[in-house]
Amino acid sequence: MATLNEAAKVAMRDVMGLREGEEVLIITNFEGEVFPIAKAIFEETKALGGKPVIMVQEMKTTYTYAERLVRKAIEAEPDIYVSLSAHKLGKDPYGLNIGYVGRDGKKYQHIIDKVMDGDRRVRGFWSPTTNVAMFERCVAVDYQAMQELAARLKKVLDAGKEVHVTSPAGTDVTFSIDGRKAMLDDGNYTAPGSGGNLPAGETFISPVVGSTKGTIVFDGTIDLVPKAMIPKQPVRLTFKDGYVDKITGGEEATELLNVIMKGEQMAREKGMAEQEKNCRHLGELGIGINYAAKMTGNLLEDEKLGKTVHFAIGSNYDYDAEATIHQDCLVMNPDMWVDGKQIMKNGELLSNF
Structure with a gap:
């Protein structure tokens, strides 16, 4: 190290x-x-x-x-x-x-x-x-390999129209990515206008606004304020008409709902009705590809973890769903399909995607 x-x-x-x-x-x-x-x-x-x-x-x-x-x-x-x-x-x-x-x-x-x-x-x-x-653990890594994998994922997502994700904990969600372009957090920030996290290690995309259907169950790290934590009990989000309708689970579910409600209140006080609505929007799908990362309860590292995806509740990166919050939360060992073709099984990216 x-x-x-x-x-x-x-x-x-x-x-x-x-x-x-x-x-x-x-x-x-x-x-x-x-x-x-x-x-x-x-x-x-x-x-x-x-x-x-x-x-x-x-x-x-x-x-x-x-x-x-x-x-x-x-x-x-x-x-x-x-x-x-x-x-x-x-x-x-x-x-x-x-x-x-x-x-x-x-x-x-x-x-x-x-x-x-x-x-x-x-x-x-x-x-x-x-x-x-x-x-120390996650920054000095093989960026060439990371960038090649990120580019492969981007190619698939850029050409895709619909994503379907399931998981052993109960996630079963679909959403449109038609017309969206994936973005790379792959450690290549050498050009003006480029940037991302360090540790790096994800390919991510903004779902089409209001297109989400189904259920997401967060059984990995969830982003609260001002902390993140691994939930003792999975947190279940149910979507209705494209937006979060219900959040159930243990104390972490209550805390996540409180973060959303505080974001809604902040937008409401400023007269920003659209931002208030978007506090329940699905703003991001991210796929972790930093294989030096470990699950630590710190979302900056955990969302880069291989064999996981994460979803953000709130604002997106296409700037057509602004919100006062953006809360990333993890799904462990997912399966994923893009336009009906499976690209991930039990968290492992398939070799022929």
């Missing part, structure tokens, strides 16, 4: 493709274990000839705002942006209430989305809730 500084060097040299003289903005907190990682990123960036700056803000959650000076630093368009947050970077009040328009003509709710996705001037990675052991 790599040391922390070795992993940081891989991150900046191989994943980000850092070039001499490039400006690197590192945003972090003192809480949790993220600051030592930020320091290692700073040191390795400097050793590679980059120009790093660290900004520290107090810990933010799904419901709180990033500091104004942090948002202004992102707006200054560093070459590379790194977010090492103990929980979240924080929301953007201007983006939520008014919105940024990117060079692509689309509207964005956060300055980082505008400069990365809309303007394609900044590249970066973000590692919310990461820790030293995770960074």
